[in-house]
Amino acid sequence: MIKIVLIRHGQSVWNVENRFTGWTDVDLSENGLVEAHHAGTILKKNGYSFDIAFTSVLKRAIRTLWTILQEMDLMWIPVYKSWSLNERHYGALQGLNKAETAAKYGEEQVLLWRRSVDIRPPALDKNDPRYEASSPRYQSLKEEEFPLTENLEDAEARVLKYWDDKIVPALKEGQKVIIAAHGNSIRALIQYLDNVSADGIVNLNIPTGIPLVYELDDDLKPIRHYYLGMGGEVTEEILPNEQQKEK
Ligand SMILES: O=C(O)[C@H](O)COP(=O)(O)O
Numbered sequence: 001m002i003k004i005v006l007i008r009h010g011q012s013v014w015n016v017e018n019r020f021t022g023w024t025d026v027d028l029s030e031n032g033l034v035e036a037h038h039a040g041t042i043l044k045k046n047g048y049s050f051d052i053a054f055t056s057v058l059k060r061a062i063r064t065l066w067t068i069l070q071e072m073d074l075m076w077i078p079v080y081k082s083w084s085l086n087e088r089h090y091g092a093l094q095g096l097n098k099a100e101t102a103a104k105y106g107e108e109q110v111l112l113w114r115r116s117v118d119i120r121p122p123a124l125d126k127n128d129p130r131y132e133a134s135s136p137r138y139q140s141l142k143e144e145e146f147p148l149t150e151n152l153e154d155a156e157a158r159v160l161k162y163w164d165d166k167i168v169p170a171l172k173e174g175q176k177v178i179i180a181a182h183g184n185s186i187r188a189l190i191q192y193l194d195n196v197s198a199d200g201i202v203n204l205n206i207p208t209g210i211p212l213v214y215e216l217d218d219d220l221k222p223i224r225h226y227y228l229g230m231g232g233e234v235t236e237e238i239l240p241n242e243q244q245k246e247k
Pocket residue numbers: 019020021022087090114182183184
């Protein structure tokens with residue numbers, strides 16, 4: 001049996017402001033940093049260790065990973081960063097408040113943009129200051145490859161390519177792997193691993209900063225998965241930050 005740990009970054013400053021974030025490079029909130037420290041403590045207390053780590057090129061995920069590795073005294077392990085693990089690109093919605101956007105376009109339309117598989121948010125214009133194709137962190141991307149918006153299918157295509165090219169080989173070599181990423185890049189991977197239907201994935205939300213353990217067989221097919229708390233597997237439902245706030 002192979003174990004892999006997935007974790008969504010801790011709460012970000014735009015999670016607090018309830019803004020669409022996507023590829024915008026915002027940092028963790030104070031609470032998000034606490035979540036990251038707590039996640040590292042949980043993993044260490046439950047006897048986990050890692051040989052290799054993967055994350056995105058966005059600081060909220062990178063800092064979450066750094067903080068976890070700091071708590072586990074594993075800052076020396078190799079860390080690979082790739083835009084492939086970035087949050088899905090939210091296009092022209094990036095920076096807008098989610099509640100205000102729902103008031104303007106309707107709850108149903110916003111839910112479709114946030115949680116459907118094949119509906120893309122409005123695209124970003126290349127003249128928009130939020131268009132970051134020239135950022136040094138994306139120098140490996142050809143301009144035509146740089147997204148102006150993404151649906152979950154688009155994000156899943158790049159996440160799965162990275163999974164096959166970089167993460168599967170590490171797992172097959174017996175390396176213990178942690179992936180620190182984003183709500184929708186993790187949803188994309190889970191849809192693939194658990195073969196979740198388009199209808200089923202709409203209701204899947206990933207909480208911030210809580211380790212999610214996947215146990216895989218030798219063919220990397222999921223056996224079971226669970227969130228981890230101080231006392232081990234967490235059985236009760238965990239609500240993502242936004243839902244907690246909305247409760
Ligand atoms: O990119 C964002 O806005 C959040 O990180 C994830 O947003 P969502 O939960 O609305 O997809």
